[in-house]
Amino acid sequence: MQHRSPEFAEINPMRKVPAIMHADFKLFESHAILVYLASAFPGVADHWYPADVHKRAKIHSVLDWHHSNLRRGSVEYLFNTLVAPEFGLPLDQKAADVGEKLLSASLAMIESYWLEGDGPFLLGNSQPSIADLALVCEIMQLEVADEKDRDRILVGHTRILKWIEDTKNVTAPYFDEIHSVMPLIKENLAELKAKQANNEGK
The missing domain is CATH 3.40.30.10 (Glutaredoxin)
Known part of the structure; x- marks a missing residue:
């Protein structure tokens, strides 16, 4: 690689x-x-990373929260359910359960707090910021998981699903272009998982 x-x-x-x-x-x-x-780049619209220091601080609060919550839960869950064989490591359901618990709590926080307000984007904004890009892309990593697991994790999070769709629409066609690789990654990870399970069964 x-x-x-x-x-x-x-x-x-x-x-x-x-x-x-x-x-x-x-x-x-x-x-x-x-x-x-x-x-x-001077042509970048202000809403992505506002010049207003207070608005910037709010965006950084989301980004800092992201690393220690949503990302941590997502990585721990996906690594221990799918990615570990890529590194020659066994899957770990106990660690995956811990990751899923944090991931679910993080999704609940996005739904109930970060998406509060009149606007459709994080912090109640009417237009997206770099924080929206960071968090939506994190959640999109679930596309490599089994469909039933992804649906189980996201069930009930209607505001999040709408927010993802809104972000996708406002960044079209780049959103689909960037995430077009996900089906291939999903296929490769599934093959590695099956191969590891087959080896363990011998």
């Missing part, structure tokens, strides 16, 4: 995605990249 190559390590020594190069400037970590892209 490209991100494990020596060339990629020159951009991100941790050899993880995402990472970018803009001219000779190198940057990694998704939230930092979003902030940079929204700030470095």
Whole structure:
């Protein structure tokens, strides 16, 4: 994989995605990249990362919460139900259950708090910000899970499902383009999981 190559390590020594190069400037970590892209180009609409310091602070509160809650739960759940075999590790249902509990609590917080307000986007905004991009993309990772598991986790979260659809519509056609790889990832992970189960059964 490209991100494990020596060339990629020159951009991100941790050899993880995402990472970018803009001219000779190198940057990694998704939230930092979003902030940079929204700030470095004068044509970017203000609603993505407002100049108002109070609005920016609110966006950063969402992003900081994201890392220790939604992302942590999502990663722990998906890694221990699907991704572990990619790294030669066994699946761990107990760890997956812990991750799902945090993931479900995080979704409930988005539904009841972060999506409060008159607008359809996070913080009650009428237009999306980089926080919407970060959190929606995190939830979209569930597309690689089994459909019944994804539906079980998202059941009842009607505001979240509408918010995802609103974000998709406002970022079309790029949203579908970015996530078009998800079916292939899902297929590959399912094959690895089946292969591991077959090996364990021998």
